[in-house]
Amino acid sequence: MSGSYDAEISRQNPGCILFLLDQSGSMNDSFAGDRATRKANAAADAINKLLMTLVLRCTQNIGEGPRNYFDVGVIGYGSRSGAGPCFGESLQGRTLVSIAELADSQLRVEDRRRKVSDGAGGLVDTVVKFPVWFDPVAENGTPMLEAMQLACRTLQPWVAEHKKSYPPIVINITDGEPNADPTGEAKALTGLKTDDGSVLLYNLHLSSPSLSPIFYPSSSAGLPDNFAKMLFEMSSVFPPQIRQELELDGHPVDAVARGFVLNADAVALIQFLDIGTRILRGSAEDR
Amino acid sequence: MVKLSFGVLHVPKVGSTAAQYEDASAYSAESRTAAVSDGAGTAFESGRWARLLTRAFVQRPPLGLRPSQVLDWVSQVSAEWTASIPWQDLNVFEEIKATSEGSAATLIGLRFEPLAPDAAVGEWRCMAIGDSCLFRVTGGQLVEAVPITKSAEFGRHPALFYTRPEATEHDIGKLVTAQGTWHSGDRFLLLTDAIAEWFLRQTEQGGRPWDTLASLDDLTFGSFVDDGRDHELIRNDDVTVVTLAIEPARQMPPPIGIQPPIRPDTTPAEPPVPARTRSPGGHVRLPAGPAPARPISSEPAGRPTSLAQRDRLRRTLLIVAFCLALLLGFVIGRVTVHSPPPPRATGTAGIQSAARKFAMALVTFQGHDLRAYESSLRALSTRRFDESLPGLLHLSPAAFRSADSNGRVISITISSWRASTVMVYMVVQQSITSRSADRSLQRFLLIRLAMARSGRNWLASRIEFITSADRPLPAPTLAATSHRPPSKKSSAAYRPPSVKPANSPSPPSPASTTSTLQKTQKSGEPHRGSTHADIS
Numbered sequence: 001m002s003g004s005y006d007a008e009i010s011r012q013n014p015g016c017i018l019f020l021l022d023q024s025g026s027m028n029d030s031f032a033g034d035r036a037t038r039k040a041n042a043a044a045d046a047i048n049k050l051l052m053t054l055v056l057r058c059t060q061n062i063g064e065g066p067r068n069y070f071d072v073g074v075i076g077y078g079s080r081s082g083a084g085p086c087f088g089e090s091l092q093g094r095t096l097v098s099i100a101e102l103a104d105s106q107l108r109v110e111d112r113r114r115k116v117s118d119g120a121g122g123l124v125d126t127v128v129k130f131p132v133w134f135d136p137v138a139e140n141g142t143p144m145l146e147a148m149q150l151a152c153r154t155l156q157p158w159v160a161e162h163k164k165s166y167p168p169i170v171i172n173i174t175d176g177e178p179n180a181d182p183t184g185e186a187k188a189l190t191g192l193k194t195d196d197g198s199v200l201l202y203n204l205h206l207s208s209p210s211l212s213p214i215f216y217p218s219s220s221a222g223l224p225d226n227f228a229k230m231l232f233e234m235s236s237v238f239p240p241q242i243r244q245e246l247e248l249d250g251h252p253v254d255a256v257a258r259g260f261v262l263n264a265d266a267v268a269l270i271q272f273l274d275i276g277t278r279i280l281r282g283s284a285e286d287r
Numbered sequence: 288m289v290k291l292s293f294g295v296l297h298v299p300k301v302g303s304t305a306a307q308y309e310d311a312s313a314y315s316a317e318s319r320t321a322a323v324s325d326g327a328g329t330a331f332e333s334g335r336w337a338r339l340l341t342r343a344f345v346q347r348p349p350l351g352l353r354p355s356q357v358l359d360w361v362s363q364v365s366a367e368w369t370a371s372i373p374w375q376d377l378n379v380f381e382e383i384k385a386t387s388e389g390s391a392a393t394l395i396g397l398r399f400e401p402l403a404p405d406a407a408v409g410e411w412r413c414m415a416i417g418d419s420c421l422f423r424v425t426g427g428q429l430v431e432a433v434p435i436t437k438s439a440e441f442g443r444h445p446a447l448f449y450t451r452p453e454a455t456e457h458d459i460g461k462l463v464t465a466q467g468t469w470h471s472g473d474r475f476l477l478l479t480d481a482i483a484e485w486f487l488r489q490t491e492q493g494g495r496p497w498d499t500l501a502s503l504d505d506l507t508f509g510s511f512v513d514d515g516r517d518h519e520l521i522r523n524d525d526v527t528v529v530t531l532a533i534e535p536a537r538q539m540p541p542p543i544g545i546q547p548p549i550r551p552d553t554t555p556a557e558p559p560v561p562a563r564t565r566s567p568g569g570h571v572r573l574p575a576g577p578a579p580a581r582p583i584s585s586e587p588a589g590r591p592t593s594l595a596q597r598d599r600l601r602r603t604l605l606i607v608a609f610c611l612a613l614l615l616g617f618v619i620g621r622v623t624v625h626s627p628p629p630p631r632a633t634g635t636a637g638i639q640s641a642a643r644k645f646a647m648a649l650v651t652f653q654g655h656d657l658r659a660y661e662s663s664l665r666a667l668s669t670r671r672f673d674e675s676l677p678g679l680l681h682l683s684p685a686a687f688r689s690a691d692s693n694g695r696v697i698s699i700t701i702s703s704w705r706a707s708t709v710m711v712y713m714v715v716q717q718s719i720t721s722r723s724a725d726r727s728l729q730r731f732l733l734i735r736l737a738m739a740r741s742g743r744n745w746l747a748s749r750i751e752f753i754t755s756a757d758r759p760l761p762a763p764t765l766a767a768t769s770h771r772p773p774s775k776k777s778s779a780a781y782r783p784p785s786v787k788p789a790n791s792p793s794p795p796s797p798a799s800t801t802s803t804l805q806k807t808q809k810s811g812e813p814h815r816g817s818t819h820a821d822i823s
Contacts, residue, residue, distance in 0.1 A: 064307075131379065
C-alpha cells in the first residue's frame with residue numbers, strides 16, 4: 001500500500017467502486033448454514049442495496065438528480081459469458097457508470113417487506129422500495145483471473161483520468177477456489193494508482209456451512225488453507241482512515257490488517273461492504 | 288444606548304451553484320437573536336432544513352430549555368420541514384431518502400439581553416450543536432470560542448439536529464450552551480466549520496483573522512475564500528460569516544477636560560453577571576486576550592467594604608477608566624491621522640513580491656501558450672481569467688489566441704495600508720502583436736489590486752483593470768514615478784480623473800473605464816446583507 005488515501009470525494013474528483021462477483025455454480029448453495037438463502041441471492045441483494053445506498057447518498061435536493069460523486073461497476077464471473085459487466089437495461093455492456101446513469105436505469109423497483117421499529121419498543125411490518133440493477137446468477141466455473149484482467153483494463157483509463165481522486169476500491173466477493181491463480185493479475189490491479197494511492201482490493205469469502213468468520217487478518221499464519229492464504233495475499237492493507245473507522249466502531253485492528261474476511265455470514269457481508277466503502281462518509285461533501 | 292449591527296457574507300463550495308448553498312443564517316432585530324446552520328452535505332434537502340432551523344431559532348429561541356424541551360423544539364421544526372416537502376413530485380430515490388434518512392444540520396444561535404435600557408453591558412446566551420462556531424472579539428483579542436476552541440478539534444462527524452427525532456436524541460447530549468457578558472465594542476462572529484477552522488488556525492499562528500474578515504465585503508469575500516481554498520487554507524465547503532457588532536453610543540464623547548458625568552446612584556445594585564460556563568464541554572474562556580472591561584464590582588475578593596466605600600470606589604474607577612479610554616482614543620487618533628505609514632520592513636517586500644509576480648504573469652504572456660498563461664494567473668489569484676480577461680483587455684477570444692503579448696511592469700505603488708489589507712496600484716505596459724492583422728499594439732494597463740493578509744501570505748482579493756482602449760494612459764508620466772516611495776501623491780498621479788481614490792469604500796464610478804472582475808458564476812455570487820438594531 002502506498003499513498004495518503006485522504007483525497008476528498010467530490011464531483012470534480014469522484015470516487016470509484018468496482019465489485020467483482022463470483023457467479024459460479026456453487027453460489028447456488030446455502031449461505032452460512034441458512035438453507036433458505038442462496039449465496040448468489042445474498043450477494044446480489046447486498047450489492048444492489050449498496051448501489052442504492054450510493055445513489056441515496058448522492059441524492060440531495062429535489063429535482064436535482066444524484067450528484068456524480070462516484071463511478072460504479074459490477075463485473076460478474078462464472079456465468080456462461082465468463083467475466084463481464086452485470087448491469088441490464090440501458091447500462092447493458094457497461095463496466096463503469098456514473099451514479100446519475102445508475103439512478104436512471106434499474107431493472108425494476110421491488111416492494112419488499114421489512115420489520116421496522118414502531119417507536120414503542122415493538123416491530124411492525126412495512127413495505128420498502130428496493131431498486132434492482134442486476135439479478136443473481138450461479139453457473140459454471142470461477143474465472144476470477146479473467147475478472148481481475150477486466151477490472152484492470154477498466155480501471156487503467158479511470159486512474160489516468162482521475163489523478164487527484166481517491167483510488168478505486170475493488171471488492172471481490174467469492175465462495176470458492178478459482179479456475180486459475182489470479183495473484184499476478186491482482187498484483188497488476190493493485191499496481192494501478194492515482195496521486196492519492198494505489199487501487200485497494202478487498203476480498204470477501206462467503207461460506208456455505210456455518211463457520212466463525214475471520215475478520216481483517218494481519219498475517220496468513222492462522223488461515224486454514226492455501227486458498228485462504230491466496231485471498232489474503234491478494235488483499236490490500238487497510239489505509240489508516242479505515243483503521244480509524246474500525247476503531248470508532250469498536251473493532252480495532254493493527255497497522256497491517258488486510259481487507260479480507262474468510263467464512264463471511266450475512267452480518268459479516270454487510271459489515272464488510274460498509275467498512276470497505278467507508279470513504280463515502282466523512283468526505284468534504286459530507287459536511 | 289448601543290447599536291447592534293448584523294452582516295452576513297457567504298459563498299457556496301466550489302462545484303455548487305448558489306442554489307445548492309446549504310448553509311443558512313437568520314437574524315431578528317426585534318429579539319436581538321441571530322443563528323447560523325450548516326446543512327449536512329449528504330443529507331436530503333439540508334439547505335431547507337438549515338433555513339427552517341435558523342428561522343425558528345430567531346423566532347422562538349430554544350434558550351434556557353432542558354434537553355427534552357430542545358428535542359420537542361427540534362421536532363416542531365422537523366414537522367415544518369416534512370410539511371414543506373412536495374412529496375408528489377419526488378422520484379423513487381428522493382422519496383426513499385426523504386422517508387428513511389431525512390435531513391440533518393448543525394445549529395448555533397446567539398441572543399443579546401441588555402441589562403437596562405441605557406446599559407453598555409449585558410448578557411449573551413448561546414446554544415450550539417455541531418461544529419458551527421461562535422467567536423467573541425473584545426479589544427482586538429479573541430476571548431471566547433464556542434463550542435470548538437482549537438482548529439484540530441474539527442472532526443468528520445459533527446453532532447447534528449436531524450429531522451428524525453431518534454437521531455437527534457442520539458446527539459442531544461452533545462448540545463453546548465454558554466452565556467456571558469457583552470460589552471459595547473464587542474464583535475461576535477458566527478461561522479460555519481470551514482471558515483471557523485481557518486479562523487482558529489490563524490489565531491493559533493498569531494494572526495488576527497477577525498480583522499481580515501472585517502476588511503472584506505461582498506465584492507472581496509468570494510475571491511478571498513477562493514484564494515484560501517487554492518492555498519489549502521480553507522476547506523472546500525459552503526462558507527458563512529455572520530458578524531454582530533455592538534457599536535458604542537452614537538453621541539459624541541465629551542471633549543477632553545470636561546469631567547464625564549458620574550452615573551447616578553440608580554445604577555443597578557447587582558453588578559453585571561460575569562461570563563460563566565453553564566453547561567459541560569466546549570465553552571471556555573481563552574486566556575489570550577486582555578480581560579474585557581470588567582464590571583466595577585470586580586474588587587478584590589474577601590475584603591469587606593461598606594456601601595459608601597463601594598460607591599466611592601466605583602465612581603473613582605469609572606472616572607479613571609473613562610480618562611484612560613479618552614487618552615487612548617486620542618493617541619490612536621493621532622497615530623492614525625498624523626503618523627507615517629507603519630513599518631514595512633518585511634511586509635512591503637511580501638506585497639511587492641506578490642504583486643510583481645502577478646503583474647509579470649500578466650505581461651510575460653505569449654499568445655501561443657494561453658494555457659500556461661492562464662494557469663500561472665490562476666496560481667496567483669483564484670480569478671477565472673480564461674473567461675474574463677480577453678474581454679477586459681478588449682480582445683476577442685479569437686484575437687487573444689492569435690496574438691503575442693509581452694510587456695513590463697512600470698510601477699507598483701502601495702496606496703493604502705491597513706493591518707490586514709493593502710491597496711496596490713500597478714502600471715503594466717503590454718505589447719501585443721496580432722498575427723492576423725499584422726500590426727503591433729501598445730497598451731498600458733492600470734491595475735488596482737486589493738490584497739488581504741492570510742497568515743504570512745498576501746492574497747489578491749480584488750483586481751480591477753483600469754484602462755482605455757482608445758486613449759492609452761500616458762507612458763512618460765507613469766514611467767517617471769516607477770521607483771518613488773509610496774505616497775498619496777504618487778498614487779494619485781496614476782489615477783484617471785474618473786477613478787475614485789484607492790481607499791474609497793464606494794464602487795468605481797460608472798463613468799470610468801474601470802472593469803471590475805466579478806466573482807465568476809461558477810461558484811455563485813457572494814452575498815452580503817446588513818441591518819442594524821438598537822440593542823437597548
